[in-house]
Amino acid sequence: MKYWNPFLETLPRKELNKIELGYFRNILSYAKAHTLLYREKLKEITPDDIKTLDDIKKIPFTDKEELRRYQENPPYPYGGILGVDIEKITTFRQTSGTTGKPVYVPESYESWQWRIEAWCHILYMAGFRPRHRIFLPFGYNVYVAFWEAHYASEKLGCELIPGGALDTKGRIHKVIETRANGMMNTPTYGLHIAEEARKMGIEPASLGIERMLCAGEPMPSATRLKLEEIYRCDVYDHIGGTEPCAWAGMCEAKDGMHIIEPFFLVEILDRETLQREVKEGEIGVAVVTPLGRRSFPLIRFNTKDLVIKGEGSCPCGRTSGKIREVVGRTDDLRKVRGVLFSPKTVEEVIRKGFQEIEEFEIIVERRGLMDVISLRAEVNSQLPIGSIEQTKGRLLESLKIATNLSFNVIMEPPGSLPRYMLKAKRFRDMREGDKNE
Amino acid sequence: MNEQIRKEIERLEESAIKLRALGQENPSILKNAEIILTFVYILKFITPVTGKAEN
Numbered sequence: 001m002k003y004w005n006p007f008l009e010t011l012p013r014k015e016l017n018k019i020e021l022g023y024f025r026n027i028l029s030y031a032k033a034h035t036l037l038y039r040e041k042l043k044e045i046t047p048d049d050i051k052t053l054d055d056i057k058k059i060p061f062t063d064k065e066e067l068r069r070y071q072e073n074p075p076y077p078y079g080g081i082l083g084v085d086i087e088k089i090t091t092f093r094q095t096s097g098t099t100g101k102p103v104y105v106p107e108s109y110e111s112w113q114w115r116i117e118a119w120c121h122i123l124y125m126a127g128f129r130p131r132h133r134i135f136l137p138f139g140y141n142v143y144v145a146f147w148e149a150h151y152a153s154e155k156l157g158c159e160l161i162p163g164g165a166l167d168t169k170g171r172i173h174k175v176i177e178t179r180a181n182g183m184m185n186t187p188t189y190g191l192h193i194a195e196e197a198r199k200m201g202i203e204p205a206s207l208g209i210e211r212m213l214c215a216g217e218p219m220p221s222a223t224r225l226k227l228e229e230i231y232r233c234d235v236y237d238h239i240g241g242t243e244p245c246a247w248a249g250m251c252e253a254k255d256g257m258h259i260i261e262p263f264f265l266v267e268i269l270d271r272e273t274l275q276r277e278v279k280e281g282e283i284g285v286a287v288v289t290p291l292g293r294r295s296f297p298l299i300r301f302n303t304k305d306l307v308i309k310g311e312g313s314c315p316c317g318r319t320s321g322k323i324r325e326v327v328g329r330t331d332d333l334r335k336v337r338g339v340l341f342s343p344k345t346v347e348e349v350i351r352k353g354f355q356e357i358e359e360f361e362i363i364v365e366r367r368g369l370m371d372v373i374s375l376r377a378e379v380n381s382q383l384p385i386g387s388i389e390q391t392k393g394r395l396l397e398s399l400k401i402a403t404n405l406s407f408n409v410i411m412e413p414p415g416s417l418p419r420y421m422l423k424a425k426r427f428r429d430m431r432e433g434d435k436n437e
Numbered sequence: 438m439n440e441q442i443r444k445e446i447e448r449l450e451e452s453a454i455k456l457r458a459l460g461q462e463n464p465s466i467l468k469n470a471e472i473i474l475t476f477v478y479i480l481k482f483i484t485p486v487t488g489k490a491e492n
Contacts, residue, residue: 005483007439019485110475117479262485292482 002317004124008262009318016319017053019262023291025050028059031297036080037062037070038299056265057275061287061302064095067103067243078106083297093144095242096423105144105242108295112151115245115293118263119152122249125258125318126213126236128182130157135180135209137171137189138421139164144242145215149184158182168196168421175207183209186216187223188424194230195358195419205232213238215246216423218326218344222352224254239326244288244301248323256310261320265289267300268309268323271330274302278309283327304330306342334429336364337371339404343427346375349395349402356383356391359417365430374408375399381414442484450477 003009011019025047031038032046042059050056070080078086084106091107107115128134134153140146140162153160161178163171172193175183185193190212194204212227212235219237227235239257240246247264248257259266268284270276278284286305290298306329310322328344335341343362350357359378364371377395379388388411399407453473460466 008483011487015487019487022485023482109472110478113475114479114482117483263482292478 034083061300063302077104084295111293111295116151119148121260122238125251132182133159133180134182135161137163181210184213187214187219209233220348226351251316256322256324259321362427376410378412378417446480
């Protein structure tokens with residue numbers, strides 16, 4: 001079977017719109033009736049005001065700061081975002097808290113199962129089937145992503161191996177021992193496992209991983225292709241977040257990501273006004289409404305994810321909307337010497353053309369009145385010392401072309417930069433309190 | 438096809454509601470009936486009646 005849900009995944013656009021409009025009105029009505037946040041926020045709006053999908057623009061966005069504020073209300077710890085009786089909550093999750101106080105996410109059994117059903121689409125689209133034995137090389141902790149992966153794999157009928165309480169070497173041994181043929185990880189950690197395996201004298205391709213699903217970080221296509229080459233396997237991507245759930249995934253055509261419809265209503269709006277739906281090929285901000293999750297209803301959540309809107313059709317036959325690429329987070333975009341800069345561009349340059357660079361870090365500082373952008377590039381041990389200057393020269397040139405910025409490139413010896421297990425922190429803006437957005 | 442599935446889901450819902458009522462003094466029956474109703478909710482969500490959207 002090609003689709004997880006052949007009926008939903010091939011519905012004509014018009015039908016999808018009609019269903020999503022109905023679902024949107026339902027969740028709006030539910031959120032107003034059951035949460036303090038939306039009772040106060042949407043006092044003046046009723047579901048009857050929403051007659052077309054265009055009408056949803058009348059509704060203000062929800063953002064993370066607002067969720068944090070309403071959580072200050074009782075009942076602890078969820079406060080005014082809670083959409084069901086607190087006794088119905090069966091699972092506590094939270095955001096990472098990297099941009100401030102974490103948001104505590106209340107999941108009832110129903111909402112969690114709804115979320116897992118949506119996630120099954122992501123796995124199935126990426127070709128995972130019951131014959132797969134999937135290794136998850138993380139301790140899941142209170143963070144949502146790998147719990148979702150775990151439960152969705154189980155629902156799909158895959159065999160799941162949780163690889164939490166092990167170090168990287170232990171995980172490599174466990175993959176070999178169990179003959180796992182699937183893996184889910186951050187792209188960064190996928191590269192790190194490969195590096196460690198080679199140090200152990202094991203060629204990553206010999207691990208037998210057939211399919212890999214990546215999460216947690218924007219993944220440039222050059223990184224995805226690099227992982228495919230290293231592991232000789234198919235690598236897929238998806239996008240989501242703790243608050244809105246995982247809302248789009250890659251099919252076997254590997255050409256952008258399908259929005260999981262009608263679970264989510266996704267608007268891709270222009271960065272400047274957040275009012276206009278962008279056209280195909282344009283960059284926009286993803287605004288997401290999960291349409292059936294009742295324990296934590298979210299209406300028009302501004303994810304701050306920057307994505308490129310994709311084409312309306314796909315060779316796989318799915319009719320859902322698509323995003324072509326995840327560009328990054330609006331939080332990560334910086335102006336450096338007046339030029340809008342995204343760290344993802346640097347990763348794309350390195351993974352595409354510089355196999356000899358193992359790890360990197362970008363630092364922006366202000367020296368006097370001048371912004372200085374530096375790249376610390378760690379070379380691998382195979383690069384002859386005599387070639388380092390040549391690599392540096394090529395890097396300077398490629399970065400200038402890709403970003404329109406002149407970098408200060410510092411070549412670092414093998415093993416000198418930190419390695420990451422979950423989300424990599426390769427970008428540091430040292431200009432205090434100055435995000436220049 | 439979807440209509441037929443919908444009818445079966447509704448029958449399942451009716452049974453689970455009855456089971457829940459019967460299980461008021463038995464936490465295990467009660468919880469399992471509620472779990473069936475959770476999946477009834479999801480089944481309904483993934484089989485919308487086309488032409489008139491509903492949840």
